[in-house]
Amino acid sequence: MKIAVFSCKPYDKRTLNKAVETSSDLELVYFESRLSMETVSLAEGFDGVSCxxxxxxxxxxxxxxxxYNIRAIAMRCAGYNNVDLYCAKxxxxxxxxxPDYSPTSVAEHAVALIMALNRKTHRAYHRVKEGNFALEGLMGFNLEGKTVGCIGTGRIGAAFCRIMNxxxxxxxxxxxxxxxxxxxxGAEYVxxxxxxxxxxxxxxxxxLNASTHHLINDQSIAQMKEGVMIINTSRGALVNAQQAxxxxxxxxxGYLGLDVYEQEGAIFFEDMSDHIIHDSVFQLLLTFPNVIVTGHQGYFTDTALEHIAQTTLDNLKQMQNTPPQYKRELALST
Structure with missing residues (x-):
């Protein structure tokens, strides 16, 4: 099979090349461009796409x-909310x-955001660089004894709960x-x-689905404790950014940690340091001292990348080796 790999960064290419060394029946062609209506013509002549x-x-x-007779779509991520599954079927x-590349990588990043926001290490770092060793304004709180709410207890959520326990x-x-x-x-479901x-x-x-879209909004925030800390390492549209x-x-x-953002598609995974970011909501978020935003890097560990590459290739091999009479059945499940 000849596969067009979209949104491919140098680190993706390195791990995929290493994984494909033992798969002589797969040919990968890399495109840094994202797949869209403007770039879909690049997929012509391929058997499948990886996105x-x-x-x-x-x-x-x-x-x-x-x-273009594309026979498979292989996502290199857990989520597929950006895929029209009905049309694909x-x-x-x-x-x-x-579905399972390295749950602990994202869970650990969520904890890293909690620790940084709580102990204000992002602010302390800049102070010390400037020779300012004053502690005023850097006070945090002990995590022991605090109540942590975890919404979603799949692989990543479960890993997060174990760490916080x-x-x-x-x-x-x-x-x-x-x-x-x-x-x-000892966790309690409520x-x-x-x-x-x-x-x-x-x-x-x-x-992210119809029932979780903008789960964090004016109504849900109003029910929370004063000074609550909210962490999102899942999907950007779970949080209504303006209402946050x-x-x-x-x-x-009191604290907001985001590794994802609803409109991230226009900016994340790219070097925007020489560009004006035309998103006033995002720009406003960055002005708050009690907000930390990272660029969708929660998954970004060596273990996770290696597993993503290998699972993606295994999925494509599965498609290649599936007898024709089972291919429609395969298309009806993800």
Whole structure:
């Protein structure tokens, strides 16, 4: 199979090249461009495409991929909210993703945001660089004994809960299905209203869908404790950024850590240091001293990249080796 790899950065190419060394039946061609209607013509002549979180696999793009006889879409990420699955099924194009690349990498990044916001290490770093060793304004709080709310307890959420349990935190969880291993650990499953009301820290680890879109909004923020810390390392659109800013102004949100942003597609994964970022909401977020934004790097560890590369290739091999009579069945599940 000949695969067009979109949104490919140098680090992606390195890990994919290493993984493909043992797969002589796969040929990878790399494109730094994101897949969109403007770039979909690059997929002509290929058997499949491999895409990432900010590629646009809308109905129009998938229709065009089908016209090019694309036989597989292999996502190099866990999420697939940017893929029109119904259209892919209609064209009998299987969609693969990487559900388990390294849950601890994202969970650890969420904890890193918590620690940095709490102990204000981002501010202390700049002070010390300027010869300012004053501690006023840098006071944090002990995590031990604090209540941490985890929304979404899949692989990443569960890893996050285990880490926070190690700090001596009380863990509250919300999910459509309960994880008995976390309950054994001492975590308690509650409804969202209880989680909002009782949590000192709320971390989001749920997928983006119709029911979770803008989960953090004026109504949910109003139910939270004064000075709550909110962490999002999942999907940007879980948080209504403008309404989170309102919460920051009001003091309702005391700390905000974001590794994802709803409009990140235009800026993340690119060097924008010489450009004006035409997003007033994003720019405003960066002005708050109690906000930390990172550029979707939660997954970015050597272990995760290696696993993503290998799983992506394994998914494509699965497609290649699936007998024709099973290919439609394969297309109906992701």
């Amino acid at each position: 990432f979180v900010n590629d646009d696999l809308c109905r129009e793009v998938i229709n065009q991929l089908a016209a 209609a064209h009998n194009i299987p969609v693969f993703h990487v 190690g700090f001596g935190c009380n863990i509250l969880c919300y999910d459509i299905s309960e994880n008995p291993d976390l309950q054994t650990l 409804d969202l209203a209880t989680l909002y009301k009782e949590s000192d820290i709320i971390s989001l680890h749920c997928p 800013i309102d919460g920051l102004y009001q003091g309702k949100i």
